[in-house]
Amino acid sequence: MDNRGGFKSKFGLIAAVGGSVVGLGNIWRFPYLAGENGGAAFIFVYIVICFLITVPLMISEFVIGRSAKTDVVNAFRRLTGGRRWEIVGYVAIISSFVMVSFYSVIGGWSLDFIKEAVLGNFTGKSSSEINIWFDSFVNSGTMPVIWSVSFIVLSCIIVIGGIEKGIEKFSKMMMPLIIFILFGLFIYSISMKGFGDAISFLFKPDFSKITPKVVLLALGQSFFSLSIGMGTMITYGSYIKDKVNLGKLSSTIAITDTSVAILSGLAIFPAVFTMGISPTSGPDLVFITLPSIFAQMPFGYFVSIIFFILLFVAAVTSSISLIEVLVTYLRDEFELKRSSAVIITCCTVSVVSSFITLSLVQDSAFTIGGMSLFDIADKATGVFLLPFGGMLAALFIGWYYGRDKFADHITNNYTVKLKESIINILYFIIKFVAPIVIGLLFISLL
Numbered sequence: 153m154d155n156r157g158g159f160k161s162k163f164g165l166i167a168a169v170g171g172s173v174v175g176l177g178n179i180w181r182f183p184y185l186a187g188e189n190g191g192a193a194f195i196f197v198y199i200v201i202c203f204l205i206t207v208p209l210m211i212s213e214f215v216i217g218r219s220a221k222t223d224v225v226n227a228f229r230r231l232t233g234g235r236r237w238e239i240v241g242y243v244a245i246i247s248s249f250v251m252v253s254f255y256s257v258i259g260g261w262s263l264d265f266i267k268e269a270v271l272g273n274f275t276g277k278s279s280s281e282i283n284i285w286f287d288s289f290v291n292s293g294t295m296p297v298i299w300s301v302s303f304i305v306l307s308c309i310i311v312i313g314g315i316e317k318g319i320e321k322f323s324k325m326m327m328p329l330i331i332f333i334l335f336g337l338f339i340y341s342i343s344m345k346g347f348g349d350a351i352s353f354l355f356k357p358d359f360s361k362i363t364p365k366v367v368l369l370a371l372g373q374s375f376f377s378l379s380i381g382m383g384t385m386i387t388y389g390s391y392i393k394d395k396v397n398l399g400k401l402s403s404t405i406a407i408t409d410t411s412v413a414i415l416s417g418l419a420i421f422p423a424v425f426t427m428g429i430s431p432t433s434g435p436d437l438v439f440i441t442l443p444s445i446f447a448q449m450p451f452g453y454f455v456s457i458i459f460f461i462l463l464f465v466a467a468v469t470s471s472i473s474l475i476e477v478l479v480t481y482l483r484d485e486f487e488l489k490r491s492s493a494v495i496i497t498c499c500t501v502s503v504v505s506s507f508i509t510l511s512l513v514q515d516s517a518f519t520i521g522g523m524s525l526f527d528i529a530d531k532a533t534g535v536f537l538l539p540f541g542g543m544l545a546a547l548f549i550g551w552y553y554g555r556d557k558f559a560d561h562i563t564n565n566y567t568v569k570l571k572e573s574i575i576n577i578l579y580f581i582i583k584f585v586a587p588i589v590i591g592l593l594f595i596s597l598l
């Protein structure tokens with residue numbers, strides 16, 4: 153197993169993990185969820201949950217991965233010497249497979265939107281015109297399939313390069329680009345009339361807006377955004393050097409991810425308020441509302457190109473982490489060469505993703521109980537699989553792995569100074585708080 157490779161530099165590691173967490177979740181999902189659920193109140197709940205529950209779960213996943221140094225399924229065999237916990241790994245494999253098949257549909261749209269923006273096809277269009285165009289695009293079937301498959305192939309080309317020369321190298325170039333573009337968009341939006349309204353919307357919480365539903369959505373979103381419950385952090389963890397401080401890494405990542413999400417809000421909402429549009433347009437926010445706003449703004453032509461490039465780059469750095477879960481599994485479990493593992497993954501994900509894309513065509517056969525495969529994959533991952541996977545990882549660390557081994561790992565055999573009380577709190581959250589909160593979430597969903 154020595155030739156598995158791994159993350160080489162500290163910056164490369166942060167860029168790769170950062171690339172995984174920063175994605176459509178930050179730029180597409182977070183703004184529309186915040187928009188629909190009370191803005192600042194949602195963000196407040198989100199931040200609390202993120203640091204209280206999701207970060208400890210991320211640490212747990214890293215600990216599992218780094219101590220086992222193998223794929224998500226084998227990890228549980230190796231750490232327990234039995235097969236019972238293997239199921240956690242299989243859940244992660246299924247989740248990341250479904251997730252990447254669904255994620256690439258939207259990643260594919262971002263590619264098409266770059267093309268439309270470059271051709272100037274949004275210029276002068278109203279939101280209802282863009283809506284009609286978007287419907288016909290999604291309904292055309294073939295084009296969206298070609299784009300999503302292209303998106304998968306592009307991601308696979310990066311993964312074929314391996315951890316260090318593929319994922320790490322690519323993320324090291326792309327993460328700074330993402331932050332740079334977002335900052336640029338933010339600075340541009342400061343000049344807008346609606347900037348003040350956006351600031352109060354994002355930062356002045358109306359606590360009466362916090363309902364159980366808001367808490368649930370914030371919890372689900374924090375898992376989605378921090379790539380928890382899909383085996384990504386277990387897989388990446390298996391490539392992390394023993395001397396890396398996992399607690400510090402996780403907090404750095406969570407701070408980066410939250411800042412990027414808020415920065416996206418700051419880049420998007422000033423334009424929304426300037427044009428007098430309601431912030432509650434839901435999933436359409438980024439794909440219909442925004443292009444129609446860009447269409448009427450000064451420099452809108454360039455801003456829309458830059459924005460969709462940003463969306464695409466952020467989506468690729470995330471999809472490669474999901475593909476790597478599957479590739480590492482095929483490599484470690486079946487001793488396949490990386491290239492063969494990537495090709496198998498690329499083909500199977502492309503097929504499933506095409507079905508998901510086609511399920512959005514009107515009267516499509518790819519529906520179950522009246523719901524399109526797209527909606528099923530969206531709900532199944534966001535609402536069920538991610539929290540479930542996160543809960544299983546927490547239960548594993550809390551009830552099987554044990555506090556002492558956990559403490560050894562987060563302190564790197566006591567070379568990292570960490571107060572015993574902090575370790576105890578962390579362990580308490582992993583053992584009791586996280587599983588109970590997630591359990592309550594499921595009960596409330598029923």
Ligand code: PHE
Pocket residue numbers: 172173174175176177178251375376377378379380382384470471473474
């Ligand atoms: N965190 C990514 C985003 O915010 C999505 C993702 C989830 C990636 C789970 C990997 C695993 O878009």
